[in-house]
Amino acid sequence: MESVGKVLIIVQNLPIPFDRRVWLEATSLFSEGYTVSVVSPKGKGSDYQEGHQILEGINIYRYPAPPEATNFIGYFYEFIYCWIMTAILSIKIWRSIGFDIIHACNPPETYFLLALFYKLFQKKFIFDHHDLSPEMYLAKRNGKRDFLYRGLLLLEYLTFKTADVIITTNQSHKEIAMSRGGKDEDSIFIVRSGPDFDRLTLLDPEPELKEGYNYLACYLGEMCPQDGVDYLLNTVDKYINQLGRKDTKFVLLGGGSALNEMKALSKELDLDKFVRFTGRVSDNDLCRYLSTADVCLDPDPFTDWSNQSTMNKIMEYMTFGKPIVAFDLKENRFSAKDAAVYAEPNDVIEYASLISSLMDDEDKRQKMQVIGRQRVENELAWEYSKPNLFKAYARLG
Numbered sequence: 001m002e003s004v005g006k007v008l009i010i011v012q013n014l015p016i017p018f019d020r021r022v023w024l025e026a027t028s029l030f031s032e033g034y035t036v037s038v039v040s041p042k043g044k045g046s047d048y049q050e051g052h053q054i055l056e057g058i059n060i061y062r063y064p065a066p067p068e069a070t071n072f073i074g075y076f077y078e079f080i081y082c083w084i085m086t087a088i089l090s091i092k093i094w095r096s097i098g099f100d101i102i103h104a105c106n107p108p109e110t111y112f113l114l115a116l117f118y119k120l121f122q123k124k125f126i127f128d129h130h131d132l133s134p135e136m137y138l139a140k141r142n143g144k145r146d147f148l149y150r151g152l153l154l155l156e157y158l159t160f161k162t163a164d165v166i167i168t169t170n171q172s173h174k175e176i177a178m179s180r181g182g183k184d185e186d187s188i189f190i191v192r193s194g195p196d197f198d199r200l201t202l203l204d205p206e207p208e209l210k211e212g213y214n215y216l217a218c219y220l221g222e223m224c225p226q227d228g229v230d231y232l233l234n235t236v237d238k239y240i241n242q243l244g245r246k247d248t249k250f251v252l253l254g255g256g257s258a259l260n261e262m263k264a265l266s267k268e269l270d271l272d273k274f275v276r277f278t279g280r281v282s283d284n285d286l287c288r289y290l291s292t293a294d295v296c297l298d299p300d301p302f303t304d305w306s307n308q309s310t311m312n313k314i315m316e317y318m319t320f321g322k323p324i325v326a327f328d329l330k331e332n333r334f335s336a337k338d339a340a341v342y343a344e345p346n347d348v349i350e351y352a353s354l355i356s357s358l359m360d361d362e363d364k365r366q367k368m369q370v371i372g373r374q375r376v377e378n379e380l381a382w383e384y385s386k387p388n389l390f391k392a393y394a395r396l397g
Contacts, residue, residue: 004033005393008090008099010111012082013130015043016060020312021130021193022105028386029393030057037097039089041065041082044255059097061089068257072148083110090114101126101396103167107133109155112162119162124396127163128191129173135305139226157181165392167191170331172308189392193312194382195319199283202320203291210292211276213249215359218293218322220286221313223256226306228327230258230265231348232299237269238352245356248274250297251289255280290320294365295358298326302345310335315380318372323365325354335380339372 009026016038017023030036037059042049044065053060063085069075093099102118104111105128115125134152138145160166160181166188168174174190177183210216223229229252239245252262252275259277266275278285290296296317300306307329314335317324324340326332327347332340341358343351358365 003035005101006035006097006099007037007101007103008093009036009038010086010090010102010104010114011038011040012086013105013107014040015048015062015065016040016058017055018043018048019105020196020199022128024193024196024382025103025128025191025389026058027056028382028389032390034393035097035099037061037093037099039063039086039093041085059093061093063089070257079108079110083114086111087114090118094118100124101393103128104159105130106159107131107136109133109152109159112155112159115162124164125162126165126167126392126396127159129166129168129177132173132176132305132308135303135308136226139303139305140224153180163187165189165395167389167392169193170308170310170334172331176308187395189388189395191389191392192380192385193310193315194380194385195312195315195376196382197319200290200316200319201287203287205292206288207292209251209289211249214247215249215294216289216292217248217250217295217297217355218289219250219252219254219297219299219313220290220316221254221256221311223252223254223258223262225258226300226303227256227258228299228301228306229262231301231346231351232297233262233265233269233271233275235299235348235351235355236271236275238349239355240271240274242349243352243356245359246274248355248359250275251278251293252276253278253281253286253289287320290317290322293320293322295355296320296322296324297355298324298332298340299351300329300332301327302329307331314340315376318376318380321369321373323358323368324372325351325358327351336372337375339368339375341368 011022026036039061042062042065066078066081069078101124102115103126166177174188177188236250310331318339326340327345328342341354
């Protein structure tokens, strides 16, 4: 079949295909007849180390990942290094495969400069607005509105202005593209990060994963400073030592820059008997744990970033029909509705109490399971997001 168009997708945050949203977009575009190439960093450790790989029809080009950044100099180096490596690979792809459209995912908002260059050759630019980088910076820096924050706002604005079309994850992000970016509503398309049923398969529960405890509570996701895993560990401390619950195993699935710090906090709080960190796991192990869990947890505390962000873990929990405990955030409520119970933002004592109440109320858990699974099946699955993705591409003409 002749290609209906050629696309170059740029992602810096995670390797492909590990970034599930980007991979769903890439494979969906390929199934629609597009020729798709993707540039991303290689994975950490032994994962995704091939420099070039064709996977499910997608041409993937990867460059060596930079060292983990911990300060301004490290982040500055990371941005420059990744930009240069991406630019080099984009030229290689342009000459060998070709592309008509650059589809750049944030963070960071630096690839508008590359798009400006290719616009000289009549290429179109789609900005895939995954995250609110200025708000994320504030969440990491305790609200410090310094020159770096203002710099992120400028980069975001320039990216919005350069883009021909904006793809965004929810209504909150769309409103920011209109207010801060000055974009017309007709050029913005909400493409939610719906779960992929081909990857997330409900399995038979495995009681042995509870390690002898009556209940299993799971957290799934990256563990970075803004993700609230410290709130979760303090919640577990209250659950055990204040509520006297010693019947629950807490399993935290995922890696991230704060993983070692969170392990140290768990040890400091003397929680190692009750908490297990798995690191990043395979899709099969993810399915095993979430199929067995009694309750799943989203501890993202209230910040301007988290309140306006759609958390993938919420949708993934609902895919497995799991009741959720979360803080009461705007986009959490939109996604989960009655599939979750909500604590007052950042109140770990109430959060612990809600976990305890759910563990003791099997009927409520079962009702929430049905609500969550039906909401995903009928409204939030990836199949409901694909039409807007295709509309965004059609907008380019």
